[in-house]
Amino acid sequence: MKKTFLHNLPAKIAAIPMIATVLIVFIGCTIWTVYYSFTNSRLLPTGKFVGFDQYERLFATSRWNISVTNLLTYGSMSLVLTLSLGFLLAVLMDQKIRFESAFRTIMLYPFALSFIVTGLVWQWIMNPTLGLQGTMRRLGWESFTFDWIANPRMVLFALLIAGLWQGVGFCMILMLAGLRGVDEEIWKAARVDGIPTWRTYISIVLPMMRGVLVTAVVLIGSGIVRLYDLVVALTNGGPGISSEVPAKYVINYMFGGGNIGQGLAAATMMLLTVLIIVIPWAYLEFGGKGRRT
Amino acid sequence: MTGSEQSRNSADAVEPRGPRPKPFFTPKKIMIYSTLIFFSLYFLFPLYIMVVTSLKTMPEIRFGNIFALPGQINFDAWARAWTSACTGLTCQGLSPGFWNSVKITIPSTIVSIFIAAVNGYALVNWRFKGADFFFSVLIFGSFIPYQVMIYPLVIITRELGIFGSLQAVILIHTIFGMPILTLLFRNYFSALPQELFKAARVDGAGFWRIFFEIMLPMSLPIFVVAIILQVTGIWNDFLFGVIFAGTQNYPMTVQLNNIVNSAQGTPEYNVNMAATVLTGMVPLIIYFVSGKLFVRGVAAGAVKG
Numbered sequence: 001m002k003k004t005f006l007h008n009l010p011a012k013i014a015a016i017p018m019i020a021t022v023l024i025v026f027i028g029c030t031i032w033t034v035y036y037s038f039t040n041s042r043l044l045p046t047g048k049f050v051g052f053d054q055y056e057r058l059f060a061t062s063r064w065n066i067s068v069t070n071l072l073t074y075g076s077m078s079l080v081l082t083l084s085l086g087f088l089l090a091v092l093m094d095q096k097i098r099f100e101s102a103f104r105t106i107m108l109y110p111f112a113l114s115f116i117v118t119g120l121v122w123q124w125i126m127n128p129t130l131g132l133q134g135t136m137r138r139l140g141w142e143s144f145t146f147d148w149i150a151n152p153r154m155v156l157f158a159l160l161i162a163g164l165w166q167g168v169g170f171c172m173i174l175m176l177a178g179l180r181g182v183d184e185e186i187w188k189a190a191r192v193d194g195i196p197t198w199r200t201y202i203s204i205v206l207p208m209m210r211g212v213l214v215t216a217v218v219l220i221g222s223g224i225v226r227l228y229d230l231v232v233a234l235t236n237g238g239p240g241i242s243s244e245v246p247a248k249y250v251i252n253y254m255f256g257g258g259n260i261g262q263g264l265a266a267a268t269m270m271l272l273t274v275l276i277i278v279i280p281w282a283y284l285e286f287g288g289k290g291r292r293t
Numbered sequence: 294m295t296g297s298e299q300s301r302n303s304a305d306a307v308e309p310r311g312p313r314p315k316p317f318f319t320p321k322k323i324m325i326y327s328t329l330i331f332f333s334l335y336f337l338f339p340l341y342i343m344v345v346t347s348l349k350t351m352p353e354i355r356f357g358n359i360f361a362l363p364g365q366i367n368f369d370a371w372a373r374a375w376t377s378a379c380t381g382l383t384c385q386g387l388s389p390g391f392w393n394s395v396k397i398t399i400p401s402t403i404v405s406i407f408i409a410a411v412n413g414y415a416l417v418n419w420r421f422k423g424a425d426f427f428f429s430v431l432i433f434g435s436f437i438p439y440q441v442m443i444y445p446l447v448i449i450t451r452e453l454g455i456f457g458s459l460q461a462v463i464l465i466h467t468i469f470g471m472p473i474l475t476l477l478f479r480n481y482f483s484a485l486p487q488e489l490f491k492a493a494r495v496d497g498a499g500f501w502r503i504f505f506e507i508m509l510p511m512s513l514p515i516f517v518v519a520i521i522l523q524v525t526g527i528w529n530d531f532l533f534g535v536i537f538a539g540t541q542n543y544p545m546t547v548q549l550n551n552i553v554n555s556a557q558g559t560p561e562y563n564v565n566m567a568a569t570v571l572t573g574m575v576p577l578i579i580y581f582v583s584g585k586l587f588v589r590g591v592a593a594g595a596v597k598g
Contacts, residue, residue, distance in 0.1 A: 010500035011500060014411045015415045015416075018471065026434030029449075032445040033441050092325050093329075106337055110339075112587065113577065120554075120565065121343050124569075130562065138356075218436075233554070251443075
């Protein structure tokens with residue numbers, strides 16, 4: 001017993017930070033949050049156990065419901081557009097074009113910038129009086145309207161424009177790597193059979209890139225659930241509460257509202273969402289076949 | 294022998310060989326390039342607007358057009374953004390934020406990479422019981438939204454007496470950088486030949502000696518990737534800085550957001566854009582200088598989100 005403990009002792013000591021992170025942060029803090037989401041904690045997380053009260057209040061709060069609807073709307077548009085634009089651009093980049101590296105550099109640089117910078121630049125461009133709309137009107141196009149950022153019904157599209165600007169390039173890089181990984185022979189065979197190029201992409205190459213696609217979906221999906229900085233910088237949830245998102249709801253209630261229980265319940269809902277995305281993926285990738293990363 | 298050599302060698306080869314050279318402007322090519330150029334404009338547009346606006350004067354912005362080049366290159370807004378723009382509490386510009394970001398990024402990068410490198414090394418070469426379990430939970434945990442763990446972490450850092458200090462931010466960046474960096478180093482070390490490690494063991498070298506004298510010198514390439522990943526990631530962070538750093542230590546991203554989004558009086562758009570350019574400068578320089586290594590870094594780090 002003692003021998004097994006002392007075996008590899010330096011390695012175990014060196015792994016203490018990792019073990020502590022796993023036990024205290026990833027497991028401990030998560031359980032803590034889920035546990036206290038069932039209490040009536042307000043200013044301090046000490047309240048008594050109240051069952052599902054926080055969740056009932058959460059789903060009775062219009063701000064939360066708007067946040068969730070926004071996330072679903074923004075998320076589905078963002079997922080579909082990021083994937084399809086990423087794939088389209090990757091296919092175009094794969095046509096043995098000139099200046100490939102220049103195009104790639106241009107498409108990926110926004111990804112290097114923080115969401116705060118992204119949000120603020122687009123906030124300026126979409127500024128209704130001095131930005132694109134104002135310029136067009138001063139140039140004589142009086143009816144030109146591009147006020148999405150100030151329009152509660154369109155504000156999610158404003159977020160989408162900025163979000164796509166930041167993320168499409170990276171999706172393109174992933175897809176391009178996937179395309180380049182497809183065996184040349186497949187292309188030759190398809191050409192011999194006289195299958196048109198676009199059909200080869202859709203019905204042969206795309207299914208072969210399943211691994212890359214699934215990875216992209218999981219990455220984009222968990223990124224969408226975390227959407228926070230961009231909203232803070234671009235709209236700060238406005239106009240009104242029309243562009244609120246769950247991640248922002250959590251932070252506002254935890255650190256600004258004196259209502260920690262609500263924040264914790266909302267955080268638990270975020271956790272649940274991510275588990276719904278990640279568990280099936282982890283099962284498919286690593287579960288059945290016993291394959292490791 | 295290739296076709297061209299053949300035709301040069303044989304005197305009677307007058308017939309053209311190979312595929313007919315395609316004209317450059319085929320409809321397909323026009324379509325491809327116009328689509329790519331259209332998207333390039335979308336990607337470049339904000340950079341252009343950001344730089345151009347920062348060089349204009351306020352009257353020029355108010356009466357002019359957002360696309361127009363500045364009448365006269367004017368760096369006043371840059372100076373204001375750097376030294377005297379108001380970040381909500383004080384009016385010292387972005388420079389304190391820049392130095393805070395430097396003070397956060399350098400130690401966070403060093404500490405997080407060192408710990409992750411040791412983790413990866415222990416996982417590959419000094420396997421112990423339960424190591425795989427901890428590693429799997431670590432990777433799985435990287436998908437948990439930060440919001441789920443952030444409140445208990447505030448309590449923990451408060452109990453440790455470091456909440457609102459640089460140490461707290463360093464700790465948080467080390468924790469959340471650990472999954473992906475550990476994965477990176479684990480994969481790298483497991484690709485190195487095991488014989489090296491075994492030979493050193495036979496010679497009697499221990500855990501740390503092998504790490505410092507054999508593994509570290511051999512892992513320079515992966516260190517560069519990890520550094521790029523961490524420096525850009527930590528520099529661009531907003532959430533951890535705003536919660537854990539404390540008002541005095543707000544990183545540049547937080548101060549930038551305060552300058553633009555909570556400014557009293559008339560907003561100075563040129564100063565705002567200059568501040569935005571300044572904040573984006575560091576990751577952009579890293580991106581342009583490191584080229585393909587940046588792509589490797591972000592591709593590896595995408596899990597971190």
